[in-house]
Structure formats: C-alpha cells, structure tokens
Amino acid sequence: MADLSINLAGIKSPNPFWVASGPPSNTAYQAHRAFEAGWGGVVWKTIGEPIVNVSSRYSAMNLGGVRMAGFNNIELISDRSPETNFREIAEVKKRWPNHAVIASLMVDTRERWHEFVKWSADVGADGVELNFGCPHGMCERGMGSAVGQQPAVTERIVSWAMEAATIPVIVKLTPNITDITYAARAAKSAGANAISLINTINSITQVNLDNLVPEPFVAGFSTHGGYCGPAVKPIALNMVQSCADDPEVQLPISGIGGISNWRDAAEFIALGSTSVQVCTAIMHYGFRIVEDMVEGLNDYLDSKGFTNVAQLRGLAVPTLKKWESLDLHYQRIARINYDKCIGCNLCYIACEDGAHQCIDLVDPNGYGLGPGRVPGKPIPKVRENDCVGCNLCSLVCPVDNCITMTSIETGKPRMSWTDYQAKMARGEMMPIPPHP
Ligand SMILES: Cc1cc2nc3c(=O)[nH]c(=O)nc-3n(C[C@H](O)[C@H](O)[C@H](O)COP(=O)(O)O)c2cc1C
Ligand code: SF4
Ligand code: SF4
Numbered sequence: 001m002a003d004l005s006i007n008l009a010g011i012k013s014p015n016p017f018w019v020a021s022g023p024p025s026n027t028a029y030q031a032h033r034a035f036e037a038g039w040g041g042v043v044w045k046t047i048g049e050p051i052v053n054v055s056s057r058y059s060a061m062n063l064g065g066v067r068m069a070g071f072n073n074i075e076l077i078s079d080r081s082p083e084t085n086f087r088e089i090a091e092v093k094k095r096w097p098n099h100a101v102i103a104s105l106m107v108d109t110r111e112r113w114h115e116f117v118k119w120s121a122d123v124g125a126d127g128v129e130l131n132f133g134c135p136h137g138m139c140e141r142g143m144g145s146a147v148g149q150q151p152a153v154t155e156r157i158v159s160w161a162m163e164a165a166t167i168p169v170i171v172k173l174t175p176n177i178t179d180i181t182y183a184a185r186a187a188k189s190a191g192a193n194a195i196s197l198i199n200t201i202n203s204i205t206q207v208n209l210d211n212l213v214p215e216p217f218v219a220g221f222s223t224h225g226g227y228c229g230p231a232v233k234p235i236a237l238n239m240v241q242s243c244a245d246d247p248e249v250q251l252p253i254s255g256i257g258g259i260s261n262w263r264d265a266a267e268f269i270a271l272g273s274t275s276v277q278v279c280t281a282i283m284h285y286g287f288r289i290v291e292d293m294v295e296g297l298n299d300y301l302d303s304k305g306f307t308n309v310a311q312l313r314g315l316a317v318p319t320l321k322k323w324e325s326l327d328l329h330y331q332r333i334a335r336i337n338y339d340k341c342i343g344c345n346l347c348y349i350a351c352e353d354g355a356h357q358c359i360d361l362v363d364p365n366g367y368g369l370g371p372g373r374v375p376g377k378p379i380p381k382v383r384e385n386d387c388v389g390c391n392l393c394s395l396v397c398p399v400d401n402c403i404t405m406t407s408i409e410t411g412k413p414r415m416s417w418t419d420y421q422a423k424m425a426r427g428e429m430m431p432i433p434p435h436p
Contacts, residue, residue, distance in 0.1 A: 041100030133199025200226025221360025233258030262296025
C-alpha cells in the first residue's frame with residue numbers, strides 16, 4: 001500500500017482527497033460525515049458577510065444517459081454567520097486533528113481580510129483559501145471573480161491576507177480569464193503559499209423551450225451561473241498544467257474541476273496537483289465515493305511501483321509541449337481488430353464525412369465474423385497508406401480496443417516545425433507539398 005498522505009504548503013492530510021468549498025462543506029455535521037467516509041480534508045463553504053440565496057439555484061446538462069455531465073449553480077457564499085461557521089470549524093478541528101480543515105474566505109476591505117484570516121487561525125484552521133472565483137452575485141459586489149480576473153487586484157488582496165496570515169494561504173483562481181497563469185503569478189508575487197483551481201466557469205446550461213427562460217428559473221428570469229462537474233475537467237486539467245509548468249508560478253497546487261473518481265484524481269496529480277478537491281460528484285453521489293477513490297489510487301500507485309503519491313506528482317507536466325516542437329515525422333495509423341468489430345460502420349461514416357476518406361467498405365469474406373456482425377454485410381477496412389492517424393475512427397468506435405491507433409516506423413528522422421523552419425532558412429530542404 002502506497003503512502004497517500006500529503007503536505008500542501010504545510011497543510012497535512014492523510015490523503016489528497018479534499019471536499020471542495022460548496023454545499024457539501026457547509027456545516028460541521030457534513031465535515032464529520034466527510035471525514036468518517038474517508039476524505040482527507042475539507043475546504044469550508046466560503047465564509048463572509050452572510051448572504052441571501054435565490055430559489056431555485058441549480059441546473060444541469062445531461063448527456064445521453066449521463067445526468068449532470070455538467071452542473072451549474074447561481075448560489076452565493078455561506079448564508080450562515082461567520083460566528084457559526086468559525087465555531088463549527090473549531091469543533092471539527094478538535095475532533096479531527098490530523099485532517100485538513102481549510103477556511104474559505106471572501107470579504108471586501110483590508111481590515112475585514114485581516115480579521116477573517118486571523119479568525120481562521122484562532123479557531124485552528126490549517127489554512128485559508130481565498131475565494132477569488134465566484135462568477136455570479138459576489139463579483140457585482142467587487143468580490144469573487146471581479147478580483148480573480150484582474151491580476152493587479154488579485155495581487156493587492158492576496159498581500160492584504162498575507163499581512164495577517166500565520167497559517168498557509170491558498171488562492172483559489174477563476175477560470176473566467178484569458179490566461180490563468182497571469183492570476184497565478186499575481187498570487188505568487190504577493191506571497192501566496194499555494195493556488196487552487198478551478199472555480200466555476202460562466203455558463204448557461206439550457207433554455208426551457210416552453211417558457212423561454214433559461215434554468216435555473218427565478219420568478220421568470222435567470223442569471224449566468226458557474227459551470228462545474230465532469231464536463232469542465234478538460235478545461236481544469238489544461239489550466240492546472242499551465243500553472244504547474246509556468247516557471248514564474250511554481251506554487252503547490254490543489255486541483256479542482258470535474259473530479260469524480262480515482263482516475264480523474266490521478267490525472268490531476270500527474271499534471272502537478274498535490275491535493276484534489278471535489279464538489280459536484282459529492283453532490284451527485286455522496287461522500288461515500290471517496291472509498292473507491294482511495295482504493296483505486298492506492299492500487300494504481302502499487303501497479304506503477306510508486307511507494308507514495310508524491311512520486312506521481314507532475315510526471316505528465318513536461319510531456320506537454322508547444323505544437324511547434326512536436327515531431328512532424330511521427331505517424332500513427334488505425335488498425336481494426338475484426339474479432340471485436342460488430343460491423344456498425346460508424347468508423348466508416350466518420351472517416352468518410354468527417355475525416356480523410358480512407359476507410360473502404362469491403363467484402364467481409366476472409367475477415368472472420370465478429371460478434372453481432374451480419375453475414376455478407378460489407379465491413380470497414382483502413383487504407384493504411386492514406387490514413388493520417390487523426391484518431392477519429394477510434395474515438396467513435398463503440399467497442400473498446402476494437403480500433404487501435406498504432407505507431408508505424410517511417411524511417412524519417414525527428415523533425416519539428418521549428419526544425420523545419422530552420423532547415424528551410426538554411427536552404428537545406430524543399431517546402432513540404434500540401435496534402436492532395
Ligand atoms: C452549488 C455550488 C456552490 C459552490 N460554492 C462555492 C463556494 O462557496 N466557494 C468556492 O470557493 N467555490 C464554490 N463552488 C465551486 C467548487 O468549490 C468547485 O471549485 C467547482 O464546483 C468545480 O469542482 P467540481 O467540478 O468538483 O464541482 C461551488 C460549486 C457549486 C456546484
Ligand atoms: S466503429 Fe468499430 S465496431 Fe463499428 S464497424 Fe468500425 S471498427 Fe467495427
Ligand atoms: S485515423 Fe482518421 S484518417 Fe485514419 S482511418 Fe481513422 S478516421 Fe480515417
């Protein structure tokens with residue numbers, strides 16, 4: 001069994017799995033339940049001046065049979081008083097001294113930041129997370145993403161928090177910005193100890209076509225909400241990797257966004273996260289999902305020969321390169337396993353209409369009869385010389401491992417776009433002819 005314990009900028013927890021700031025981290029009751037289930041940390045629902053929420057406040061995008069593939073909310077920060085929240089944090093910390101309890105904060109003035117950061121430390125919180133991310137409600141009041149979208153403002157407010165901080169400060173970044181590394185650099189230059197990302201993404205999930213009002217419906221109107229859940233994972237991974245790879249950032253990262261299982265978590269860790277935070281998946285399935293996450297991550301680390309989770313951290317970060325340095329001579333082609341092919345011909349349609357017209361429908365004789373195939377019905381065959389290796393057919397194929405993208409030897413030396421331009425400038429090669 002690998003050691004799953006982590007230390008994020010001095011905040012220790014028995015495993016990397018933290019409950020993200022949101023409805024599941026609203027009360028001491030929920031924090032106790034989370035820790036009993038096996039979560040390593042809880043980032044408290046953001047504390048500030050108590051707010052009033054609207055009804056209703058959530059909507060979702062369902063995809064096929066998958067409910068809540070994307071989730072949207074127009075909820076604000078905690079509607080409970082700071083006194084209640086901080087008293088409950090103290091209670092939770094007393095009962096769970098070895099678990100991470102982080103106070104998420106959002107206030108306005110310098111004095112209030114000082115007061116709330118000190119308050120967090122006084123009640124025993126292991127750290128604070130500054131919420132610069134909420135894309136609705138709080139930004140109109142000069143907080144949330146109104147701070148996170150302007151690096152200069154981020155820097156100023158982080159520096160206010162740092163003036164009072166005696167415990168680690170994590171800055172939670174908004175993805176509603178052109179380049180998140182600018183905000184991460186601002187946090188770093190103001191002295192932040194870590195960053196967490198992403199908060200939710202501005203969104204409208206759907207328009208109700210009966211009343212022509214988007215969801216969530218509030219007395220005949222709606223508002224732009226924050227998007228999260230599985231659909232945002234690719235965006236979050238991209239931003240986490242960008243921050244992890246930026247030489248000017250180099251801060252510990254708590255990765256957030258669409259994490260539902262151990263695989264998602266392992267991917268965030270491989271792209272540089274020390275801890276991972278989960279909100280929507282808990283709202284969907286409950287705290288119990290952490291059991292599979294702990295077991296799955298443990299088995300994965302064992303299978304890779306890692307003795308602790310830190311050994312996985314960041315391993316995938318340097319494999320992301322600028323496009324111009326990728327090898328133009330590398331070639332993959334699609335190969336079909338006819339023992340698995342069910343003859344649906346989705347690959348043929350996709351390549352014919354959406355790619356490079358290099359799958360033919362051929363006489364099935366000589367290709368065996370895979371499961372469910374209709375005898376005599378033509379089957380797809382890849383013209384390997386014409387296949388550009390785009391992956392599309394393997395992505396649409398409904399049968400796992402039926403189409404394998406296979407590397408082939410071209411006999412050509414590695415050559416990137418940068419190498420190519422340099423050779424052209426030296427007159428060492430002819431322009432590459434365009435594809436016919
Ligand atoms: C209903 C709801 C309320 C949220 N409230 C907060 C909050 O108070 N403070 C905060 O920093 N993030 C809040 N978030 C954002 C989450 O902490 C998290 O950053 C985001 O949902 C992405 O993670 P996920 O895909 O696991 O949900 C909230 C998210 C949801 C869905
Ligand atoms: S999509 Fe897959 S299963 Fe369907 S015909 Fe193509 S190879 Fe066979
Ligand atoms: S990899 Fe792309 S080009 Fe090659 S057969 Fe599949 S869809 Fe066509």
